Amino acid sequence: MNKQLKYTADGLIPAIVQDASTRRVLMMAWMNREALTLTVTENRAIYWSRSRGKLWRKGEDSGHVQKLHELRLDCDADVIVLMVEQIGGIACHTGRESCFYRVFENGDWKTVEPVLKDPHAIYAEHRHE
Amino acid sequence: MNKQLKYTADGLIPAIVQDASTRRVLMMAWMNREALTLTVTENRAIYWSRSRGKLWRKGEDSGHVQKLHELRLDCDADVIVLMVEQIGGIACHTGRESCFYRVFENGDWKTVEPVLKDPHAIYAEHRHE
Numbered sequence: 001m002n003k004q005l006k007y008t009a010d011g012l013i014p015a016i017v018q019d020a021s022t023r024r025v026l027m028m029a030w031m032n033r034e035a036l037t038l039t040v041t042e043n044r045a046i047y048w049s050r051s052r053g054k055l056w057r058k059g060e061d062s063g064h065v066q067k068l069h070e071l072r073l074d075c076d077a078d079v080i081v082l083m084v085e086q087i088g089g090i091a092c093h094t095g096r097e098s099c100f101y102r103v104f105e106n107g108d109w110k111t112v113e114p115v116l117k118d119p120h121a122i123y124a125e126h127r128h129e
Numbered sequence: 130m131n132k133q134l135k136y137t138a139d140g141l142i143p144a145i146v147q148d149a150s151t152r153r154v155l156m157m158a159w160m161n162r163e164a165l166t167l168t169v170t171e172n173r174a175i176y177w178s179r180s181r182g183k184l185w186r187k188g189e190d191s192g193h194v195q196k197l198h199e200l201r202l203d204c205d206a207d208v209i210v211l212m213v214e215q216i217g218g219i220a221c222h223t224g225r226e227s228c229f230y231r232v233f234e235n236g237d238w239k240t241v242e243p244v245l246k247d248p249h250a251i252y253a254e255h256r257h258e
Contacts, residue, residue, distance in 0.1 A: 109133060
């Protein structure tokens with residue numbers, strides 16, 4: 001599956017993540033070849049964390065796993081879309097459903113969505129499981 | 130609006146484009162500061178074409194303008210989402226509604242969506258207008 005894809009010079013490809021039922025865009029992350037292969041093999045979203053420089057099994061710390069429903073590729077073969085089931089209903093590390101919770105209004109970015117769960121609680125709970 | 134955003138070393142930010150009514154992801158493109166400012170000012174999607182190295186007023190050659198309905202920013206301030214009205218119902222240069230017309234199935238990328246209009250016709254018609 002990888003040979004047709006166009007990765008960046010760093011070996012990465014952007015992955016747009018959509019909720020399979022609501023079509024809400026939840027986040028965008030990056031994958032390398034290994035992450036994409038593992039995502040398909042394990043049927044859950046696995047990214048490449050650029051900040052940590054390692055594979056990021058989405059949900060490994062939060063429990064908020066993303067189950068893969070469908071994988072799509074664009075015309076230029078350099079962007080993919082993941083349709084997922086978002087376990088826990090929270091994709092963002094701030095405790096919100098989606099990372100895109102700010103809207104540009106009257107010249108500024110306004111937060112328009114609530115925190116569904118305190119991030120400290122999310123990560124603490126999962127550690128105690 | 131730009132000062133809060135985190136652009137890449139090349140001065141770009143990825144822009145995910147969604148149909149405002151269906152929430153279908155139509156495409157992903159890149160913007161620089163000028164493109165984003167113009168998008169807001171002109172209320173239509175204007176990107177930075179990396180291949181052509183210049184501003185790309187979406188629809189300038191095809192007529193398939195994207196009217197801006199809403200602009201969103203993610204938690205890391207390094208990705209934006211545009212909710213748009215896609216004039217002509219075609220976002221992709223292949224003549225399809227969305228650039229994401231290939232699905233990964235049985236080990237390969239399968240085209241699952243029809244060409245709505247021959248790309249040659251799209252561009253020829255618009256030139257004659």
